Amino acid sequence: xxxxxxxxxxxxxxxxxxxxxxxxxxxxxxxxxxxxxxxxxxxxxxxxxxxxxxxxxxxxxxxxxxxxxxxxxxxxxxxxxxxxxxxxxxxxxxxxxxxxxxxxxxxxxxxxxxxxxxxxxxxxxxxxxxxxxxxxxxxxxxxxxxxxxxxxxxxxxxxxxxxxxxxxxxxxxxxxxx
Ligand SMILES: [Fe+2]
Numbered sequence: 001x002x003x004x005x006x007x008x009x010x011x012x013x014x015x016x017x018x019x020x021x022x023x024x025x026x027x028x029x030x031x032x033x034x035x036x037x038x039x040x041x042x043x044x045x046x047x048x049x050x051x052x053x054x055x056x057x058x059x060x061x062x063x064x065x066x067x068x069x070x071x072x073x074x075x076x077x078x079x080x081x082x083x084x085x086x087x088x089x090x091x092x093x094x095x096x097x098x099x100x101x102x103x104x105x106x107x108x109x110x111x112x113x114x115x116x117x118x119x120x121x122x123x124x125x126x127x128x129x130x131x132x133x134x135x136x137x138x139x140x141x142x143x144x145x146x147x148x149x150x151x152x153x154x155x156x157x158x159x160x161x162x163x164x165x166x167x168x169x170x171x172x173x174x175x176x177x178x
Pocket of ligand 1: 074
């Protein structure tokens with residue numbers, strides 16, 4: 001209860017929230033929905049941080065292979081950007097609010113901001129590692145959706161795993177790695 005809110009307003013709001021939760025009758029319990037949404041919050045925050053860094057490195061990457069790196073990163077940030085909406089809207093479909101704003105994402109994500117002064121190999125190596133971090137976050141979320149029988153979330157997580165594993169492969173190959 002916030003200090004601006006009196007006891008009656010708090011009770012009204014709590015009652016409304018309980019009624020809304022009961023009204024959402026999709027075969028998932030309220031706890032399953034909040035647990036899945038919490039795991040998706042982390043997926044969304046890591047995905048957003050990776051999107052921001054990939055877009056920034058698309059701008060700031062420099063070197064003799066500039067054009068191919070610039071285009072590679074453009075393809076990746078556009079794909080990542082399009083996925084953010086699907087992840088956030090899945091959280092809403094589960095009856096929870098999606099996190100928004102730099103502070104909220106900063107608290108949820110373990111990815112660090114990019115450094116525009118880095119050379120191209122540093123940038124690509126960092127994006128490779130960050131894609132791998134997102135992949136691990138997706139894998140952490142998968143059993144929570146699976147155990148609840150939430151196939152819609154599991155399907156979304158599978159699609160994101162495929163996308164980030166492909167991004168990570170292309171970044172590894174750019175560095176001359178397997
Ligand atoms: Fe651009």
